[in-house]
Amino acid sequence: MKQIHIIICGVLSIALTVSAQMDTMNYCYNGSFIAETGHLDGWNLDYDWTGLSIQQGNHLNASYLPEFKGKKNVMRMKVPHGYESKIECKLIPYHKGERYKCTFDIYIDMETIGSYETRALFNGYRFKPGIRPYDDPKLQDLRRIFKTNLVPMKSIARWRRMTIDFPTKPKVSKTAYAHLKKIRYLSLFIFVPGGTYPKDGNFYLANVNITKLPREVTVKK
DSSP: HHHHHHHHHHHHHHHHHHHHHHHOOOOOOTTOOOOOOOOTTTOOOOOOOOOOOOTTTTTGGEEEEEEEEEEEEEEEEEEEETTTOOEEEEOOOTTTOOOOOEEEEEEEOOOOOOOOOEEEEEEEEHHHHHHHHOOOGGGEEEEEEEEEOOOOEEEEEEEEEEEEEEEESSEEOHHHHHHHHOOOOEEEEEEEEOOSSSSSSEEEEEEEEEEEEEOOOEEEO
């Protein structure tokens, strides 16, 4: 009886240890679009600094909806004909080896042609050469050095839950790991490439949640 008690205590101890390692914090600031400072506060929407005509006024395409198709607290992103609409969450400080999982609900109202569709991925950034590191940096002072695989999302008349991991796989090549070690910031990036569409479109985003996974990245042998 004593031996069984010891085994049960051991199993409970392991379970509690694993539970303690699980990080349930949402690292996506204002992923529910309910911040008191503004429904879209923290989201990178202004890309005028790029100088690209298909990204000028991008922030004017974003708006907040209290409810849409059964979901509450929704970001609506217009996609004008031939335009490149894009959004990124507030930058997340990154430390070597960390892994993240992102889930979000998306509704796409857009008729696409060929390969042009709404897409999502994680971006990994470091400061551009000559830029002294500082807190809460602007995107224009950063250089992308890593990205996960693109997740294409075609238009369907319903909400769906999407999941993206960073990195895409828990084991990466030596080259990929070398880039991961240089990342200073991470962001969820959702965009529609500029192209030819039959008409204007929209995509809707809700319940963005980014959590840290318990095990770190390892290098493939």
